[in-house]
Amino acid sequence: MKLTNSLIYIFLFIIAVVTLFPFIWMFFTSFKVEADILAYPPSLIPRTFSLRSYLEIWNSIPFFRLFVNTVIFSVGVTFISVILDSMAAYAFARIDFPFKNILFIIVLVTLMIPFQVILIPLFKLLYELNWLNTYLGLIVPRASSAFGIFLLRQFFVKIPYALEDAARIDGCSEFTIFRKIIMPLSKPALATIAIFHFMYNWNDFLWPMVITNSMSMRTLPVGLALFRGEHVIEYGMLTAGAVLALLPIILVYLYAQKYFVQGIALTGLKG
Amino acid sequence: MQLLKKIKNSYKLRRKLMAYLFILPSLTIFILFILYPIVYSFIMSFYDWNILSTEASYIGLDNYNNMLNDSRFWNALKNTFYFSFGFVPIGIIISLILALFVNRKIKGKNIFRTIYFLPVIAPMSIIAIIWTFLLNPDIGMISYYFSLIGLENTAWLRDPDLAMPAVIMVSIWKEMGFNMVVFLAGLQSIDESYYEAARIDGATKLEQFFYVTLPLLKSTTAFVVIMTVIKSLQVFDQVYVMTGGGPLFSTETLVQYIYKLGFVNFNMGYGSTVAYALFILLLFVTIIQLRYFKGEE
Numbered sequence: 001m002k003l004t005n006s007l008i009y010i011f012l013f014i015i016a017v018v019t020l021f022p023f024i025w026m027f028f029t030s031f032k033v034e035a036d037i038l039a040y041p042p043s044l045i046p047r048t049f050s051l052r053s054y055l056e057i058w059n060s061i062p063f064f065r066l067f068v069n070t071v072i073f074s075v076g077v078t079f080i081s082v083i084l085d086s087m088a089a090y091a092f093a094r095i096d097f098p099f100k101n102i103l104f105i106i107v108l109v110t111l112m113i114p115f116q117v118i119l120i121p122l123f124k125l126l127y128e129l130n131w132l133n134t135y136l137g138l139i140v141p142r143a144s145s146a147f148g149i150f151l152l153r154q155f156f157v158k159i160p161y162a163l164e165d166a167a168r169i170d171g172c173s174e175f176t177i178f179r180k181i182i183m184p185l186s187k188p189a190l191a192t193i194a195i196f197h198f199m200y201n202w203n204d205f206l207w208p209m210v211i212t213n214s215m216s217m218r219t220l221p222v223g224l225a226l227f228r229g230e231h232v233i234e235y236g237m238l239t240a241g242a243v244l245a246l247l248p249i250i251l252v253y254l255y256a257q258k259y260f261v262q263g264i265a266l267t268g269l270k271g
Numbered sequence: 272m273q274l275l276k277k278i279k280n281s282y283k284l285r286r287k288l289m290a291y292l293f294i295l296p297s298l299t300i301f302i303l304f305i306l307y308p309i310v311y312s313f314i315m316s317f318y319d320w321n322i323l324s325t326e327a328s329y330i331g332l333d334n335y336n337n338m339l340n341d342s343r344f345w346n347a348l349k350n351t352f353y354f355s356f357g358f359v360p361i362g363i364i365i366s367l368i369l370a371l372f373v374n375r376k377i378k379g380k381n382i383f384r385t386i387y388f389l390p391v392i393a394p395m396s397i398i399a400i401i402w403t404f405l406l407n408p409d410i411g412m413i414s415y416y417f418s419l420i421g422l423e424n425t426a427w428l429r430d431p432d433l434a435m436p437a438v439i440m441v442s443i444w445k446e447m448g449f450n451m452v453v454f455l456a457g458l459q460s461i462d463e464s465y466y467e468a469a470r471i472d473g474a475t476k477l478e479q480f481f482y483v484t485l486p487l488l489k490s491t492t493a494f495v496v497i498m499t500v501i502k503s504l505q506v507f508d509q510v511y512v513m514t515g516g517g518p519l520f521s522t523e524t525l526v527q528y529i530y531k532l533g534f535v536n537f538n539m540g541y542g543s544t545v546a547y548a549l550f551i552l553l554l555f556v557t558i559i560q561l562r563y564f565k566g567e568e
Contacts, residue, residue, distance in 0.1 A: 008372050015369065016386045018444070022401050023389070025412055029404075042415050084296045091293035095286055103294060110305045112557075116505055116526045117550040118308035120533040120542045121315060124322065125308060141304035144297035174289040203394035205508040206526075210534060221394040225512045228400050235404055242397045253392045257385060260392065264449060265456035 023246075030054065030240040037235050053236035054244075060237060063244070065216055066223040070245075072135055073208065073219055074201040077142045082194050085148030086156075086186070090178050092149065093156035094164075111146040116206070123210055133217050138208060142201065148193045155189040156182060192263040195256055202249055220245040309550075312543045320540035327540065334544035344545060346520055347528040348552075350435065354524060355503040357439035358446075363495060365443065366450035371480070373451070374458045384455075388448035395445060399512035402441045403428060431521035434514050438522055442509055446502075450495050457491030458484070493564035497557060504553055525549045 025044060029037060030053050032046040039047075057063050091097070092104055122141065123132075131137030159182060167177050183190070208219045215223060224241050227234070253260055316334055320327040338344050369387055373380045390398060405413040406427040414425065427437040465487065469479045485492075507526040510516060516523035516531070523531075529549065533542035 005377065008375070008377065012369075012372055012383050016383060019386050019390060019448075021412075022398070022405060022444075025405060026401050037410055042410060042412050044412065084300070087293040088297040091290040095290040095293075097287040097290040100290075103298065106298070106301065106306070110301045112554075113305055113309050114501075114505055114550065114553055116507070116529060117546045117553075118305060118312055119529070120539050120546060121308035121311040122304060123533070124539065125304070125311075127322070141300065144300045146301065149297060174286055178293075199392055203392075203396075205394065205396045205511075206530070210530075221396040224400060225396040228403075228512070229515075235410060238400055239404070242401060245397055246393055249392055249394075250389070253389070254385075257388075261384075261388070261452050264452045 026239045026242055029235060030243050032236060034236060053240035057237045057240050057244070060231075060234070061223060061227050061241075062215055063223075063241065066218055066220045067244070069135075069217060070202060070219040070221075073138050074198050076135065076139045077201045078194050078197040080139065080143040081145055081148060081197050082190055084144040085193060086152050086183065086190065087178070088144070088149045089152035089156055090182055093153045094159075094182075095174075107146045107149055111150065119206070119210060126211060133212050133214055137211050138217075142207070145197065148197065151193060152186070152189055155186055159185055188259075188262070191256070191259045195252070195259045196263045198252070199249065199260070312546060315540050315543035316547050318540040320538075320543075322537045322539050330540075334541050337541065338544050338548060343520065343523070343528065344548070347523050347525045347545075348548075350520075350522060351504055351506070351524045353435055354439060354442075354506050355500060357436065358442050358503045358506075359496070359499050361439075362443045362446055363450060363492075363499060365447050366495070367454050369447065369451045370454035370458055371484075374455055384451075387451055390445045391448040391452075393445070395508040396512050398445050399441065399509045402437075402444075403513050406437055428514050429518055431519045434518060434522045438506075438509055438513055441513070442503075442506070445509075446499075450499065453495055454488070454491060457488050461487045489564075493560075497560045497564075500556060500560065501553060504549070504556065525552075 028044055028046055031049045031051070033048055033050045033052065036043075036047050088107070092100065092107075126132050126137045126141070129137070131140070163181050163185075164177055167181055172180070203221060204219070205221050205225070209222045209226075212218050212222070215226075218226070220241075224238065224245060227241070228238055231237075315327075317329060317331060318327040319330045319333070373383050373387070405411045408414045408426045414427070417423075417425070425433060427433045461484065465483050466479055469483050474482065505526055506524050507530065510522050510524055510527050511530070514522040516527045525545065526549070529542055529546050532538045532545060536542075
């Protein structure tokens with residue numbers, strides 16, 4: 001028993017090192033000078049610490065702009081989508097209305113359509129709307145998610161009706177009940193969905209790459225990847241950029257780890 | 272009485288109207304940005320359609336005929352399956368092992384969980400940049416470590432035989448924490464009494480795993496397999512960043528090919544045809560898997 005536990009520890013430890021190594025390498029490399037990066041044999045720890053990469057990155061690409069774009073895109077989608085998802089989920093969970101089932105099936109069908117398949121016509125549609133290369137074009141098609149509606153509906157149906165009935169007798173409108181009773185009671189579910197949308201869009205690559213075509217509208221994942229395509233050997237700057245791009249999402253993760261894990265566990269248990 | 276009924280009815284009607292108002296924004300978005308495009312995509316697949324020209328000409332099944340004779344399409348399909356067959360089984364087994372281990376009552380299991388999940392939350396494109404550097408024979412630490420244990424200092428991503436295994440390896444590294452969490456949730460929903468019963472019957476740890484854990488984990492496993500297969504057939508980011516589909520098209524997957532057709536060659540009609548092929552493939556694979564897992568139950 002003791003032996004098995006030690007073996008398991010060793011295994012877990014090795015995997016942990018393998019998992020962390022690229023992050024650690026990235027972190028240290030971002031502080032190296034160029035000669036240090038190219039030195040052979042390579043060493044993990046910088047011989048001299050330098051902040052040059054961090055200073056240069058702001059001049060070489062509009063890094064601040066990329067950062068702001070990523071925030072606007074991911075926070076924008078998250079904010080709108082959480083509201084629209086929960087509104088739709090509320091109607092599906094707690095109100096009886098004609099064609100409810102058919103409409104819910106439409107929502108489920110959209111869940112089955114892979115985004116890559118509709119990318120070309122979607123691009124054409126945004127082109128005709130003149131929405132390419134705009135925040136509107138980036139955000140609006142993402143502003144509601146069938147996945148969010150589905151998960152929130154599951155949560156909303158379980159909320160007891162007693163509170164709602166009491167509010168109704170007091171003459172509260174449907175919208176007040178939604179905003180003042182259902183939403184506050186659903187904070188954990190809403191946080192889970194919000195984190196999910198935030199992570200998905202902060203990290204997204206193909207969508208912002210296709211919809212934007214100027215560096216000033218790109219997001220961090222796209223901007224850095226395209227920068228690498230053009231400047232293959234700017235290792236220092238790219239690792240510095242990667243550190244800065246990863247920091248916000250890692251901080252959010254460490255702060256709200258519970259909700260990340262919950263979100264994924266939820267998707268797993270629904271099956 | 273009459274009045275009360277009237278009030279009640281108008282109240283019910285108002286609620287119904289509210290319900291439509293509540294779902295209207297989401298529904299509009301779905302219809303405009305998902306359902307309309309999927310229909311439009313189907314229509315486009317029968318046209319010779321270049322975004323630079325305004326005219327589109329109807330060419331019937333020509334795009335589909337071309338696709339069946341397009342060696343690059345078959346190559347992309349083959350590479351997509353190659354990726355899938357490497358990524359899905361190895362990734363899932365590693366995730367399951369990790370979940371089993373960090374589910375035990377050991378010290379520091381939360382730290383291990385946090386660490387393993389870290390790559391999941393990072394953007395794939397940025398992870399791919401970092402790994403491209405690590406696998407680079409000139410500056411890469413990984414290549415250097417390999418050379419220390421006697422392996423050749425290989426340019427992984429420039430070798431047609433090694434590029435895809437490298438992409439698969441990086442993908443497994445990035446995603447293993449995701450399925451670990453799903454498995455963990457599944458493991459924690461198994462009641463402890465099953466294991467007690469098994470122990471009383473004298474089952475060893477290994478027997479407990481095969482006769483208690485695995486059968487009770489079936490619905491979780493089914494979900495993980497289906498989702499991972501779907502995800503693997505849509506692989507794009509890491510391929511685009513690490514190899515761009517090369518060398519010699521050895522890593523060009525279906526989505527990578529669709530992207531090139533649509534947004535590099537601007538061949539929107541034919542791009543839609545290949546996109547529909549991917550759609551049908553995904554539907555087909557999902558239905559087969561659902562059938563299989565349903566039949567097992």
